Amino acid sequence: MSNMIMKTPASIDELVMCLKQSDDNTYLLSGGTDLIIKLRNSKIYEGTLIDLTGIDDLKQIKYNAEYIKIGAAATFNQITSNTMLIKHAKCLVQASSQIGSTQIRNAATLGGNIANAFAGADAIPALIALDAMVTILKSDKTTYTKPIDEIIKGSRKNTLYKDEAIIEISIPIANDNCISAFAKLGSRSRVTISKLNIAATAQVKDGTIEAVKIVLGALGTKAFRALSVEKAIENKDISEALYTAFENELVKQVDEAIPNRSSLGYKREAIRGLAEDVYFDLFGSMVRKVKCHD
Amino acid sequence: MILDFNVNGRDYSIEADARARLIDVLREDLGLTGTKEGCGEGECGACTVIIDGLAVNSCLVMAHQTRGKRILTVESLKQDGELDSLQKSFINNGAVQCGYCTPGMLMSCKALLMRNPNPTEHEIREAIEGNLCRCTGYVKIINAVKEVVKESKAPSEEDHHE
Ligand SMILES: Cc1cc2nc3c(=O)[nH]c(=O)nc-3n(C[C@H](O)[C@H](O)[C@H](O)COP(=O)(O)OP(=O)(O)OC[C@H]3O[C@@H](n4cnc5c(N)ncnc54)[C@H](O)[C@@H]3O)c2cc1C
Ligand code: FES
Ligand code: FES
Numbered sequence: 092m093s094n095m096i097m098k099t100p101a102s103i104d105e106l107v108m109c110l111k112q113s114d115d116n117t118y119l120l121s122g123g124t125d126l127i128i129k130l131r132n133s134k135i136y137e138g139t140l141i142d143l144t145g146i147d148d149l150k151q152i153k154y155n156a157e158y159i160k161i162g163a164a165a166t167f168n169q170i171t172s173n174t175m176l177i178k179h180a181k182c183l184v185q186a187s188s189q190i191g192s193t194q195i196r197n198a199a200t201l202g203g204n205i206a207n208a209f210a211g212a213d214a215i216p217a218l219i220a221l222d223a224m225v226t227i228l229k230s231d232k233t234t235y236t237k238p239i240d241e242i243i244k245g246s247r248k249n250t251l252y253k254d255e256a257i258i259e260i261s262i263p264i265a266n267d268n269c270i271s272a273f274a275k276l277g278s279r280s281r282v283t284i285s286k287l288n289i290a291a292t293a294q295v296k297d298g299t300i301e302a303v304k305i306v307l308g309a310l311g312t313k314a315f316r317a318l319s320v321e322k323a324i325e326n327k328d329i330s331e332a333l334y335t336a337f338e339n340e341l342v343k344q345v346d347e348a349i350p351n352r353s354s355l356g357y358k359r360e361a362i363r364g365l366a367e368d369v370y371f372d373l374f375g376s377m378v379r380k381v382k383c384h385d
Numbered sequence: 386m387i388l389d390f391n392v393n394g395r396d397y398s399i400e401a402d403a404r405a406r407l408i409d410v411l412r413e414d415l416g417l418t419g420t421k422e423g424c425g426e427g428e429c430g431a432c433t434v435i436i437d438g439l440a441v442n443s444c445l446v447m448a449h450q451t452r453g454k455r456i457l458t459v460e461s462l463k464q465d466g467e468l469d470s471l472q473k474s475f476i477n478n479g480a481v482q483c484g485y486c487t488p489g490m491l492m493s494c495k496a497l498l499m500r501n502p503n504p505t506e507h508e509i510r511e512a513i514e515g516n517l518c519r520c521t522g523y524v525k526i527i528n529a530v531k532e533v534v535k536e537s538k539a540p541s542e543e544d545h546h547e
Contacts, residue, residue, distance in 0.1 A: 095403040097386065097403040120450070122445075124442075127444075127445050140447065142447070145452070168439070191515065192427075192514045193440055193493065193496075193511060193513075193514060193515055194430060194433055194441050194515040195427055195515060197439040197440060197441050198441050198445060198446065
């Protein structure tokens with residue numbers, strides 16, 4: 092007989108009861124698109140699975156005047172069709188729509204993407220750019236909320252304890268001048284999903300970039316803000332010359348992030364393509380498109 | 386552990402191991418071997434089934450996660466001995482060669498048509514982006530879906546012209 096057991100909480104209260112009994116061999120199971128592969132590859136056939144997909148509360152996307160609140164077990168398919176997110180969190184919707192395939196997006200969840208903490212995960216840079224906050228449930232039934240960046244420790248490592256679960260991701264609703272964009276490089280194949288991705292948010296007023304956040308993924312052990320790139324375009328007027336500065340600064344950032352790796356030459360070229368995608372997605376209507384790269 | 390679910394319109398209550406994936410239970414416990422396992426890692430789509438109306442890789446879902454759900458496998462397409470229009474169209478358009486991808490391909494296309502009876506070519510391509518086919522080059526598959534869409538639309542268009 093198998094020594095694996097599956098717990099199927101139907102409410103947050105039942106989840107709390109499960110978390111109280113968590114040990115090192117307990118695994119939270121959402122869409123399963125990372126975990127099932129991991130368990131099989133590591134030949135883990137013992138332990139406890141806690142299935143989060145039976146908890147309706149965790150699958151809702153709600154909002155109030157200040158935040159859009161995404162349940163941790165909401166799938167990427169739900170995210171891409173949510174009108175509030177399309178309006179206020181375009182970069183997250185763009186990232187979600189490019190994850191895996193239709194079958195993966197129908198199962199894979201936002202909470203799973205964060206908890207898995209893969210350096211090339213697509214939702215994470217978008218969430219950092221959007222200043223998302225992550226709410227975590229503890230086994231004593233209390234919760235705490237932290238910025239997304241503080242949850243991700245490094246490649247495949249998050250800061251959660253065994254008796255904790257991500258329950259909600261909150262995205263502040265910014266004013267209407269706030270725009271965002273996401274672009275990634277990589278084929279559909281899972282082995283190559285990590286190549287490179289970029290998410291950006293910006294506040295634009297009268298043709299001037301008043302505030303901007305640029306986040307790069309898959310370059311280090313975790314996604315990070317490219318502060319020098321932000322500085323290069325902040326408080327500047329949108330123009331073709333500014334695009335060149337943006338692109339050059341991004342290339343520099345890639346050089347710094349991966350000084351001696353064999354993938355450098357390739358990523359150096361790739362970032363130019365992503366720079367163009369993101370810049371013109373954000374500001375395209377405000378600047379004449381510069382000539383394309385060959 | 387008992388698993389209650391509905392497969393191809395029939396209610397089941399079976400004893401299933403907590404480690405079993407949906408594909409294991411479909412093939413081994415229910416004998417529904419139309420669903421194929423290719424990669425076992427979400428890459429190939431050969432294992433695609435429809436769960437509550439959505440195409441999902443049955444190699445990446447635990448069987449017990451489907452408790453209370455309605456599952457459709459490729460075996461559901463044939464009704465009263467007659468192939469589904471999608472299956473006929475696959476055959477007529479040469480969209481089946483070695484056939485390994487076909488069950489998954491059919492279920493991805495079926496899920497699309499259930500939600501959207503009139504998809505664009507882009508939508509068809511998106512629906513099957515998770516299904517690998519080494520033989521057909523996809524064009525014949527896309528044509529097969531287009532033909533079903535066209536045929537299902539034909540009567541209403543005539544109405545329109547009258
Ligand atoms: C073919 C394929 C293609 C893919 N393509 C992409 C891609 O393009 N971009 C991308 O970013 N990812 C991709 N992925 C990876 C994967 O689909 C995502 O990371 C997905 O978001 C994981 O979510 P899940 O719900 O399936 O997580 P699960 O597999 O259920 O869980 C993942 C991890 O998170 C933990 N966990 C799950 N939920 C919670 C929670 N609420 N609180 C705390 N811990 C939790 C689990 O214990 C596990 O360690 C791909 C995967 C496959 C198989
Ligand atoms: S066997 Fe499930 S996707 Fe390949
Ligand atoms: S027909 Fe052979 S893989 Fe598609």
